Amino acid sequence: MTPARRLILPPHSSQPTSTRPPAHPFSPLPVEFFRRPADELAPDLLGRYLIRTFRARPGARPRRLVLRIVETEAYLGSIDRASHAFAGRRTPRTQTMYLPGGHAYVYLIYGMYECLNVVAGSADDAHAVLIRAGAPVEGETEMRRRRGLSPRSRPSDLAGGPGRLTRAMGINREFNAMLLCRARGPLRMTVGSPVTPDQIAAGPRIGIDYAQEAVHWPLRFGVRGDPHLSRPLPS
């Protein structure tokens, strides 16, 4: 087997652990990866790739946008006042949060912006991880076009913030409830280039002043010092 062939094996192949090759960045994450509490999943999503494929027009060749996740927030379902699913709230909107881990939860905020979350844990846990910021890996020109950015913009202008990120990647509510761990599909999450624990900073979540005891929970995670963060994290 050539090294190139080895590289495209999925992360959890049938090979024994001792001889398992490093997973390719574009390999899908297994569904079990998402089936754990959001505060455990959120830091582990840092460095992973979010991949959006699309065709500029019908019949055109598929194009690909790749974003490396650098900032996430965990939302802990029924016990978390900042969560849409606090106290087990079930509405048409939050129904998606009760799916098993690995699905996308996309909703509109402030009437203008869409936010992408990944559902975490088992069915009915209603845990979710908000994807807050990312760094371009592939398709930066197209992302900049979608964002209407000037050449002098800062790195964090592209996808630093949940609304900016979805706009740069062309993600909207049509992607709600989509499974992200499939090998194919218009929106996927893959192995990417994970970070080590010492590269991760944590702090309180953004924009949840109303959440009482949950306001200060350190459930925001980011890659330490990354210029693509939506705003600085405690060092």
Place this chain on the structure above:
DNA sequence: TCGACGATCATCT
């Protein structure tokens, strides 16, 4: 049915 508000962002001062 109505009204308040939000896991945001761009623009202005």
Place this chain on the structure above:
DNA sequence: GATGATCGTCGAG
């Protein structure tokens, strides 16, 4: 740092 944009969502009545 303050403010306006803009509309879906959800609780109140």
